[in-house]
Amino acid sequence: MLDLLIPMSPAEANAALVPPEKIYLPRTDESEPLKRIRHTFSHVMAMAVQRLFPKAQVTIGPWIDYGFYYDFDHPEPFTEKDLKAIKKEMIKIINKGLAIEREEVSREVARQRIEQQAEPYKLEILEGLEEPITLYHLGQDWWDLCAGPHVATTKDLNPKAFDLESVAGAYWRGDEKRAQLQRIYGTAWETPEQLAEYQRRREEAKRRDHRKLGKELGLFVFSDEVGPGLPLWTPRGTILRSTLEDFLKQEQVKRGYQPVVTPHIGRVELFKISGHWQKYKEDLFPMMGESEEEGFVLKAMNCPFHIQIYKSTLRSYRELPLRLAEFGTVYRYEQSGELGGLTRVRGFTQDDAHLFVTPGQLDDEFLKVVDLIQSILKALRLDTSFRARLSFRDPSSDKYIGSDDAWNKAENAIRRAVETLGMSHFEGIGEAAFYGPKLDFIVTDALDRQWQLGTVQVDYNLPERFKLEYVADDGSRQRPVMIHRAPFGSLERLIGILIEEYAGDFPLWLAPVQIRLLPVTEEQMGYVQQVAEQLRQQQIRAEVDTSGDRLGKLIRNAEKAKIPVMAVVGAKEVESNSLSIRTRASGELGAIAVPEVLEKMQQAIANHDDF
RNA sequence: GCCGAUGUGGCUCAGUGGUAGAGCACUCGAUUCGUAAUCGAGCGGUCGGGGGUUCAAAUCCCCCCAUCGGCUCCA
Numbered sequence: 221m222l223d224l225l226i227p228m229s230p231a232e233a234n235a236a237l238v239p240p241e242k243i244y245l246p247r248t249d250e251s252e253p254l255k256r257i258r259h260t261f262s263h264v265m266a267m268a269v270q271r272l273f274p275k276a277q278v279t280i281g282p283w284i285d286y287g288f289y290y291d292f293d294h295p296e297p298f299t300e301k302d303l304k305a306i307k308k309e310m311i312k313i314i315n316k317g318l319a320i321e322r323e324e325v326s327r328e329v330a331r332q333r334i335e336q337q338a339e340p341y342k343l344e345i346l347e348g349l350e351e352p353i354t355l356y357h358l359g360q361d362w363w364d365l366c367a368g369p370h371v372a373t374t375k376d377l378n379p380k381a382f383d384l385e386s387v388a389g390a391y392w393r394g395d396e397k398r399a400q401l402q403r404i405y406g407t408a409w410e411t412p413e414q415l416a417e418y419q420r421r422r423e424e425a426k427r428r429d430h431r432k433l434g435k436e437l438g439l440f441v442f443s444d445e446v447g448p449g450l451p452l453w454t455p456r457g458t459i460l461r462s463t464l465e466d467f468l469k470q471e472q473v474k475r476g477y478q479p480v481v482t483p484h485i486g487r488v489e490l491f492k493i494s495g496h497w498q499k500y501k502e503d504l505f506p507m508m509g510e511s512e513e514e515g516f517v518l519k520a521m522n523c524p525f526h527i528q529i530y531k532s533t534l535r536s537y538r539e540l541p542l543r544l545a546e547f548g549t550v551y552r553y554e555q556s557g558e559l560g561g562l563t564r565v566r567g568f569t570q571d572d573a574h575l576f577v578t579p580g581q582l583d584d585e586f587l588k589v590v591d592l593i594q595s596i597l598k599a600l601r602l603d604t605s606f607r608a609r610l611s612f613r614d615p616s617s618d619k620y621i622g623s624d625d626a627w628n629k630a631e632n633a634i635r636r637a638v639e640t641l642g643m644s645h646f647e648g649i650g651e652a653a654f655y656g657p658k659l660d661f662i663v664t665d666a667l668d669r670q671w672q673l674g675t676v677q678v679d680y681n682l683p684e685r686f687k688l689e690y691v692a693d694d695g696s697r698q699r700p701v702m703i704h705r706a707p708f709g710s711l712e713r714l715i716g717i718l719i720e721e722y723a724g725d726f727p728l729w730l731a732p733v734q735i736r737l738l739p740v741t742e743e744q745m746g747y748v749q750q751v752a753e754q755l756r757q758q759q760i761r762a763e764v765d766t767s768g769d770r771l772g773k774l775i776r777n778a779e780k781a782k783i784p785v786m787a788v789v790g791a792k793e794v795e796s797n798s799l800s801i802r803t804r805a806s807g808e809l810g811a812i813a814v815p816e817v818l819e820k821m822q823q824a825i826a827n828h829d830d831f
Numbered sequence: 832g833c834c835g836a837u838g839u840g841g842c843u844c845a846g847u848g849g850u851a852g853a854g855c856a857c858u859c860g861a862u863u864c865g866u867a868a869u870c871g872a873g874c875g876g877u878c879g880g881g882g883g884u885u886c887a888a889a890u891c892c893c894c895c896c897a898u899c900g901g902c903u904c905c906a
Contacts, residue, residue: 228837238842238903268870289901297834297835298835299835299836300836335841335894350844385900386835386836386900387835387842387899387900387901388834388835388900388902389832389833389834389835389902390834390902390904391833391902391903394902394903396832396833396902396903396904400833400834400902401833401834401902402834402835403901403902405900405901408853411833412893413857420855431898431899436842442897442898444879444896444897444898448896448897448898462899474876494906496906499906500906502904503904503906520906521906523906528905529904550906552905552906554904554905555832555835555902555905556832556897556906557832557834557901557904558832558903558904558905559898560899564905629865641877650906653906654906655906672905677906704906738866739866740864740865740866741864742861742863743863743864751858751886768863768867769864769869770862770863770865770868770869771864771865771866772864772866772867772868773868773869774867774869775866775867776866776867776868777867777868785836786866788865788866790865791865792865799867800866802866808865808866823885
């Protein structure tokens with residue numbers, strides 16, 4: 221987030237040259253004046269663009285969270301230089317103090333005026349409008365079809381409180397089959413101070429970008445030779461992964477989950493039964509083999525495999541709920557332009573589980589899953605930063621499988637659950653999986669982009685397609701309901717988000733290196749090695765700086781590597797069998813006896829606390 | 832996939848037609864040092880890949896690959 225939700229570590233706060241933030245940066249929907257300002261800016265930009273580029277056709281230009289954009293149809297791409305010229309032109313317009321006047325017109329008048337200007341996109345917009353139809357005039361020479369609201373005159377805009385940020389392609393009406401327009405993004409504020417603070421926070425956000433920090437901290441790499449969207453995990457990054465995996469595995473064992481392991485490929489036939497082949501063939505890596513009958517594909521999901529384990533034997537109602545869990549690596553052929561860092565990849569590991577339940581167990585089991593997810597998010601300190609989304613189908617789309625009845629039952633089950641829990645949530649129509657609705661946990665990354673992490677899905681359809689059964693207490697064959705769930709979503713995306721959330725300062729239990737021992741001179745090397753060995757015997761991730769540099773340099777390097785605990789060792793410490801502890805969180809703590817350090821570390825790790 | 836930008840040693844970057852440079856990292860040497868950078872030397876790049884223009888290409892042109900900002904998509 222770009223707003224005040226980003227927690228600063230104490231070390232960061234100390235290092236910051238500017239005083240603690242006092243400038244509040246409202247989103248557009250929090251401020252009526254800003255809404256007018258940002259909306260008007262987009263029209264001033266449109267006017268400026270049409271003055272400088274007479275061939276440019278106008279389309280739409282709304283306000284967005286921290287600014288505005290406007291989409292143009294223009295034969296040549298806008299360049300950085302063009303942006304500068306447009307900004308200059310906008311300042312001229314603002315300084316003229318043009319009056320902004322609203323005019324209400326009939327549909328016919330609007331149509332005629334638009335036709336005079338030969339603005340086909342405007343004409344199409346007009347078709348979809350309901351009365352009253354309003355035009356907004358900026359001075360005498362320029363107007364736009366618009367619902368408003370706007371400021372009274374361009375003098376109400378501060379020419380020093382806006383900036384043009386970027387040009388991007390955008391499809392007309394968001395439809396990739398239609399014309400691609402050029403979108404210019406801008407940001408606008410009431411004061412230059414707000415603008416400066418906004419820009420400062422954007423720079424700050426870039427510094428915590430997981431792609432940058434992941435490289436600096438040596439957590440993962442990409443290789444052109446391996447391929448795009450296929451992260452390689454280094455030893456340090458792997459510690460993060462396995463620590464998170466172990467943590468969740470323990471929680472799941474407590475809750476009656478049973479681990480399973482399934483292969484990375486399966487027959488095309490399997491995915492035909494599940495419906496994936498028909499619905500999501502384009503998103504699978506190309507088939508291996510000559511024909512669909514004999515072909516294999518890399519799995520893009522684990523459910524069909526877990527279903528086969530369920531089906532391998534006749535199940536009794538006494539076995540249900542049956543909870544099959546796997547950290548399953550899946551492969552999806554994401555569009556090339558969509559890939560980015562760890563948040564959107566082509567190969568990733570889901571913390572997947574499939575729960576097979578009787579219809580009567582559904583509500584209770586669903587609540588238990590939500591409870592698990594909430595406790596996981598809390599342990600990761602993400603519990604204040606997610607939003608819960610009810611992801612339902614879009615009734616007007618045909619991309620779903622299954623009966624209306626099954627869908628309604630599933631959607632109602634999810635609704636009942638969030639109501640029972642009193643969980644705040646919002647609805648995402650059209651966000652469902654093709655086989656069922658979901659409850660998704662959405663988080664925001666450093667650059668203000670939203671990502672789905674955890675998910676719970678209620679599924680009546682796959683049990684139907686695979687003809688799953690269990691024997692009920694009356695001896696009849698009944699169909700189970702499935703719950704798909706992944707608290708992390710994917711380890712890759714979760715770790716990307718965590719890197720940004722912590723700005724690389726992992727809590728002690730997750731930190732790849734928990735303590736680094738820093739010998740003041742090489743005299744202490746033997747002692748330091750021996751203490752490190754002692755710590756490692758107790759499962760503490762300890763390492764020694766053997767570089768032979770001076771202490772100041774060792775500390776600097778450890779700080780840059782964001783190692784949570786540093787232990788300085790000179791002659792005094794060797795003498796007293798102690799370590800001089802310095803932590804990233806609290807600074808210098810003085811000399812502490814080795815056994816005490818060991819105990820405190822173990823305690824803090826177990827409790828997910830800092831040292 | 833689409834629009835646009837970018838790609839120079841491990842990292843961060845300079846170099847815009849005359850044959851590649853800095854800092855950090857790394858190696859070696861000197862220094863033995865107490866809480867955010869000790870000094871010196873050395874190693875290291877066919878400038879993302881391929882093709883073209885030119886006497887001459889990191890630099891200009893074309894194609895491809897990757898990354899970044901968006902759009903579209905997202906089981």
